Amino acid sequence: MPVNYQTPSAETLLPVAGVRLGIAQAGIRKANRRDLCLISLVPGARVAGVFTVNRFCAAPVQVCRDHLSRSDIRALVINTGIANAGTGEPGLIAARATCVAVARALELAPEQVLPFSTGVIMEPLPVDRIERGIPAAMDNLDEANWYEAAHAIMTTDTVAKAGSRTVQIDGRKVTITGISKGAGMIKPNMATMLGFVATDAVLSQAALEALVKHAADRSFNCVTVDGDTSTNDSFMLIASGTAGHAEITSLDSADGRALADAVTSLAAELAQAIVRDGEGATKFITIEIEGGRDVAECKAVGYAIAHSPLVKTAFFASDPNLGRILAAVGNAAQNHPSLMDLDTSKVSLWIGDFLVSKDGGRNPDYKEEQGAAAMAPAEITIRVALGRGEARATCWTCDFSYDYVKINADYRS
Amino acid sequence: MPVNYQTPSAETLLPVAGVRLGIAQAGIRKANRRDLCLISLVPGARVAGVFTVNRFCAAPVQVCRDHLSRSDIRALVINTGIANAGTGEPGLIAARATCVAVARALELAPEQVLPFSTGVIMEPLPVDRIERGIPAAMDNLDEANWYEAAHAIMTTDTVAKAGSRTVQIDGRKVTITGISKGAGMIKPNMATMLGFVATDAVLSQAALEALVKHAADRSFNCVTVDGDTSTNDSFMLIASGTAGHAEITSLDSADGRALADAVTSLAAELAQAIVRDGEGATKFITIEIEGGRDVAECKAVGYAIAHSPLVKTAFFASDPNLGRILAAVGNAAQNHPSLMDLDTSKVSLWIGDFLVSKDGGRNPDYKEEQGAAAMAPAEITIRVALGRGEARATCWTCDFSYDYVKINADYRS
CATH class of the missing domain: 3.60.70.12 (L-amino peptidase D-ALA esterase/amidase)
Structure with a gap:
């Protein structure tokens, strides 16, 4: 479905x-x-x-x-x-x-x-x-x-x-x-x-x-x-x-x-x-990256999040284990060297309307119930501000479910 | 296990x-x-x-x-x-x-x-x-x-x-x-x-x-x-x-x-x-890349294979859908620009001892039963020859199973 x-x-x-x-x-x-x-x-x-x-x-x-x-x-x-x-x-x-x-x-x-x-x-x-x-x-x-x-x-x-x-x-x-x-x-x-x-x-x-x-x-x-x-x-x-x-x-x-x-x-x-209609998808996730130096680095961060199996399985579980998103942001530099000087203390992360992380750590006002509420619907928006420029990019992805494995393990059989 | x-x-x-x-x-x-x-x-x-x-x-x-x-x-x-x-x-x-x-x-x-x-x-x-x-x-x-x-x-x-x-x-x-x-x-x-x-x-x-x-x-x-x-x-x-x-x-x-x-x-x-002991692992896969210009590009190809969810789910299923490996080799250039001039007609792929692909296509002597036999054991070796140099690299990974999703969807609960 x-x-x-x-x-x-x-x-x-x-x-x-x-x-x-x-x-x-x-x-x-x-x-x-x-x-x-x-x-x-x-x-x-x-x-x-x-x-x-x-x-x-x-x-x-x-x-x-x-x-x-x-x-x-x-x-x-x-x-x-x-x-x-x-x-x-x-x-x-x-x-x-x-x-x-x-x-x-x-x-x-x-x-x-x-x-x-x-x-x-x-x-x-x-x-x-x-x-x-x-x-x-x-x-x-x-x-x-x-x-x-x-x-x-x-x-x-x-x-x-x-x-x-x-x-x-x-x-x-x-x-x-x-x-x-x-x-x-x-x-x-x-x-x-x-x-x-x-x-x-x-x-x-x-x-x-x-x-x-x-x-x-x-x-x-x-x-x-x-x-x-x-x-x-x-x-x-x-x-x-x-x-x-x-x-x-x-x-x-x-x-x-x-x-x-x-x-x-x-x-x-x-x-x-x-x-x-992604294989096994149960969620549609919009990832908005802003505050980058150029569109390419915003896309690199967006895709680092969108490709992380840990992030995708957390979305499948509606589990606001959002530190995994920060880890994915931190990994984007491996495929996009301009991000090697990313200052993580300037990065902010929102899920839906809730500010989850700022100053390199958890927003003190953020409550896990807010994250859980934002993860529950079938359509979810994540926003990451990199704090180093004016460029922005959006990408769309889905979660990673049992059915993804099932479909791809069984495709030819 | x-x-x-x-x-x-x-x-x-x-x-x-x-x-x-x-x-x-x-x-x-x-x-x-x-x-x-x-x-x-x-x-x-x-x-x-x-x-x-x-x-x-x-x-x-x-x-x-x-x-x-x-x-x-x-x-x-x-x-x-x-x-x-x-x-x-x-x-x-x-x-x-x-x-x-x-x-x-x-x-x-x-x-x-x-x-x-x-x-x-x-x-x-x-x-x-x-x-x-x-x-x-x-x-x-x-x-x-x-x-x-x-x-x-x-x-x-x-x-x-x-x-x-x-x-x-x-x-x-x-x-x-x-x-x-x-x-x-x-x-x-x-x-x-x-x-x-x-x-x-x-x-x-x-x-x-x-x-x-x-x-x-x-x-x-x-x-x-x-x-x-x-x-x-x-x-x-x-x-x-x-x-x-x-x-x-x-x-x-x-x-x-x-x-x-x-x-x-x-x-x-x-x-x-x-x-x-990888989360949900049922297979241990050794990926050997040879014939690269340097170790870094050999590693980039190895990891492109090792990170492909399509390759990993095929290993889980013991399904010799080995074209997915060629597709992963072809994608390595996206994260490693030196591979943009990779000549795919010089790439060869072995699974175990069987030559699966050469000259950019399927080896005429390769039979699907050979691939199926090589995919069946818990320990599998893939070898890719890039045909453009003397460097080599090895990496190790595991397959991608239902249990990977289960473990990561349930980790905190």
Whole structure:
């Protein structure tokens, strides 16, 4: 059960003109699962993306980067079951063969197709099954298929993740709809996650690329479940360009800002949904770091807290053993050397509205009952002030429960 | 139940001439527990130590550093129950008051006493209880008390950890005996752990300081349970100087090497015992990294594997989902930028004797049954060759089980 998240109904997911989605059961790893999703784009659509920083990045990620740099993209193909990561040269050949098969079916060049895979690492991708599934996915292509697509890209997710926004640009209604998947191996840069957001807005390629980074930095790059950055993470932003308004060439314009806010809001909702559905999650935790010298060190402190198994198990138990948070703050310097001169006597810690720690020690007015009250709800906010600058950052995570172990120990069995 | 570790019998723990230990029940956090240990040293004994790098280092660690720099140490006092960390200025006052109380009882100067604490963070240290417990600990002082002392410093440990070695130096028998504690919040630099090793060897202060670092780098700084570096970690090496051989002034001499090997061997056994008793551990995992450009990047890769919750849960399940190890290798660069240019096509991975992955993908000859066979025993070795240099490093960790969550969710309740 995710923490305060429900899949929106199919009717609330708005079609994006020029973007059709088709789903099929290809039997990639197990039979009778929707495991193949094809997205077909109108001519003139633009695509931009951000990808995992894992050095063992998956074959499809390598092919995506190559194709995005070379061509106008007209189709995306997503499979679940097999990640096609840690597969070496044969994996690259398989990812390219997938693009060839889609290109043949849709009468495109192979480099106009972007491949995405999620699932088990170091297993070969059964391209033949994908090829056999493509006709059914083609027959299914429809602008109204976002709800089905959200389900088709799930792996250990317990719920499908999707959402829509509309915004007025230049007197025209612009629609934005997106889907995401992921529940474990979730960490900044990026989560094990696939995210696809499409809009009918009209943007230059440069503005689209700026927007995908802007939105990722405020959404998918702010979440962590278990600190493991996946090999396959991809967040793609598609602009079909059919909305009929004047082209947006900069995010600094009024129209650019309005679109950026709407896209970022949807991306944050989709990213938070991944944490809310984090493997075994029972709590949704917002970690706000302020008073740092720069955003990077604020993020380093936030993630040191978010990745600490001791902190996460304390949240699971609703146990205000908050000294563990101070210990995590003190450890952030190991991965972020600028924090080696952190003066812990200037650090303050709040849980909810309660000041727990200041001057390097416990706030004399803090009472354990306050901490227990703040830990009880399913949504918890921690705030840490570093006392050495003006920068701030936020990240979102979940707790660490028996079910996390169960899910990850049993995943393949 | 620790993985292949039993506390040695009391009789096999050899007394070290000039080092007496006394245990008491001081009721520091709970009644009827041995929670106070006093170590009294003969005049002329020398002490050196290494400490946590956590920025929120505990008050006793700060006092230890100060006293070690100022005086000849004649006593150590260790309490469990309360860590006296995250306690600000009042915590420092409490740690110093503990030294004053011990100094008064043993007729020393306060700066000749080193204080150590382990337990819950951000709670005040009840100095009055420690003061009231000191007479009983003094009455108990005896060179034969290592077995009792090993029990008195336990927190979430399920077994006491101790060992002895003897070595011939300059025709004399030299004895080395040590104890350690720790089971969670365990990470390099250092583990949440206290380690005390004493020898009757005669060493210069410089040689002793070199030896404590040499041994720590090959023992306590090679272990991790959960990636959380504690606020209180301390590893102390005591040389009572009573063995009657010529003073060792360098580890490069034959005698120096013999002593260093024996001390390091014991320290590694004590450090590994902490991992074997890791919270919820069911497997003991040795991670060997070779072919790196330097030791630091080998360690970074080793710890990226050792800290991955996905890898650790797969070991718990004996599931050869070994792609998760490649993903962890690929993530090491995030905390160690020199690895950003890691060429994954040159990385090889073995589990036990089986070559699992090479050329960036799966070894065609590898069979899943081999991985399953290698994952089944309680002791598992992983080897990763980075293919870019001659450096190597080893670290030791354990798996991640339901019981880890249970222990850490229930610790204070």
